[in-house]
Amino acid sequence: MMKIRTTKTALTAVVAVAVLTVSACGGGGGGAQQSGQGIAENITIAAVNDQTGPVAYAGVGASKGAELAIEQINDQGFLGDGVTMSLEQVDTAGEIDRAVSEMTKTMGNGEVSAVLGPTMAQQAAAVAPLVGQRKVPTVFTQSGAEGVVVNDYTFRATAPMESYYDIAAKWLSENGHKDVSVIYNATYPTFANLGKTVFPKEAAAAGVKIGQSLEVQSTTQDFTGQAQQIAQANPPAVVMMLIASQAVTFMKQLRQAGYQGQIVGTSVQGSGNAASAGAAADGLVYPVDFSAAMDGDTSKEFTKAFTDKFGESPDTYAAEGFDAIWWIARGIKASNDSSRDGVQKGLAQVAGEGFTGAMGDLTFDGNDMRVTGAMVEWRGGEESLVN
Template sequence: MSTAIAFRRVVADELARFHQHERCVTPVKSRRTGPVLAAVVVSSLLAATACSPSGGGAQQSGQGIAKQITIAAVNDQSGPVGYAGISASQGARLAVEQINDQGYLGDGVVIDLTQSDPAGEIERAVSDMTKAMADNDVSAILGPTLGQQAAAVAPIVNQREVPTVFTQSGSPGVVTGDYTFRATAPMETYYSSGDKWLAENDLTKLSLIYNGTLPTYASLVEDVITPDQRKYGLSIDQRVEVQSTTLDFTSQAQQIAAAKPQAVIMLLTAPQSVTFMKQLRQAGYTGQVLGSTNQSAGMIAPAGPAADGLVYPVDFSASMDTPESKAFVDAFTKEYGQTPDPYAAEGFDALWWIARGIKASNDSSRDGVREGLSEVADLGFAGAMGDITFDGNDMRVPGVVVKWQDGKEQLLR
């Protein structure tokens, strides 16, 4: 298979997967699509490989920790998913401020976080990443949050050997080598906590509505929820499949309400879930609904009172009660005047992961950061998202179950 064809398939897959990825569900609109887009990205990849200097940064491995360490943030600050990149960068900047103020990496050692904005464009992400990797002062990169951007730049990251920590970017083809890392746990690794909560509350007779167009939801049903039925004694007596194009759920809501399940599992995008919750309540259903991370961080708020009582598992909530989580929420709220969302927690833990890595290896060169990130991943650490562990270079978190009530999240377990 030719390189262009193979990469075109990767791009097409990533474009499809992004629409269903955890919370970043808004499709990217680009002037270039299909083969033209793939060709542009391939050309950028080839240009990056051919034109950029190879090797590590100006600091060579084994020289210890430099007095100034530059980390580049290449994540959307505008465009369809700018909200995710803005929050991640806010969390990262808070971490940098704490690291510097504490003298965590040594007296006089300062981390400098630079920022660029790909604005939802794959081509711009490739360009911005290439520039960051060509800058020998950059020791590590906080990579794009958008799945197809991350998949496009991952081959360059590994070829250029620049340690890059992605947040979100839950698609395949991102954590692909020694220099690619991810600070967001895939939804399927903690969703079972929601099924367990249903069983603990004797809510075992269920209806399921899910967006079958989206691979994440299809695999979640097949690989997590179906096995959980046996594990927790659940019974899904009604399955309703919809498409990404479904905007009116009147008939589906009436069908589910008529079945009178003890609880409804709802696997829909954020905009779909707002409409469905309203129409489900209008159909007369007053029972429990279990959602997903797509409703977290206030995404369900437009549903108003219809969303009250909605329960969902999430990787982070401002209601979490671990010491590290509370300290993060307090510091973030003081710094920005608002409570943090999951994207902010991911950016915060990503930067602390990098700092811990530098300290572990006692080396702020690119090879030192990579080695340190792996060392920290082997041990795990307590962060804003709780007790963090890793599967290789990929983060795992315990997750929590929260209830949306009166415009805010309440911790359940």
């Protein structure tokens, strides 16, 4: 079971950083165990991510996947007879200041050997430099923007969307959608980079021409104007790079404007986030790093184990949390050292070798995960693989 820690209102980021700076003067590293002492009988991993707030779905999913991984690791005696791994859960509630404060307190807890970090990119980027200062190995999930994997103690168990979004451009080309309109959230770092730079290059390489390219902000909630503009142009396909709630509204308004063509989204529309759009989302396709529809052996095994435990199909966030914890466990076993320094060395070693997890065959660019990815279609409330 996860240990839930209730926290008070977070300090401001300025105060949190000040506290961290003072404490960091005493040196980092250590943890419950000093380097070179082998594997401790009790290993604590902290999950510092959103359990409430606008992106709670990502943090909750990651923590569920982490819980399942820890259960398997303990049941298998993976780290040795009598060795028990446990998870301490901390909520960042969608706030950057709170994420900094909670990470500060967590890294100050000597019993914590490693951290499963914030899922929101802005939170992750704010705490990443502090992770390096305190030398606490931290594995982030989601957090696909730059400024997250920035030192030897920061790792990411989510392939950046840009690293596998090329399969969307190829799918469009192979299915005859050679002219597209693009709409993207220019405030959200991942989508800004994808919409402005990455996808235009991938589209050109695949022989796909971009006509309209429309920018919106994170505060945009009404897409009537953009929907009408796209519907009038009537391209064979529309590529949308919007956060979950925006995508639902946009798809509804786009269909209401009379557009009947193909809509292509992002992995954000996965995990059931497209369901609220109802019939407007039928036929939506998007690339993902994981789907419960994936048919690889390790993916199917994970899906069954997760469904048996939680009574629901796993989402991409759960798969990422699951693989993140197994990465940590493999790292501890590789280094034979559960101290913070041992975990860091082990994570780097495993990254150099790669492994197969819930998301399939996993490789790494330094400390950053890479996946093959898969294209899925959303129809009738379910995902299915598409060629």
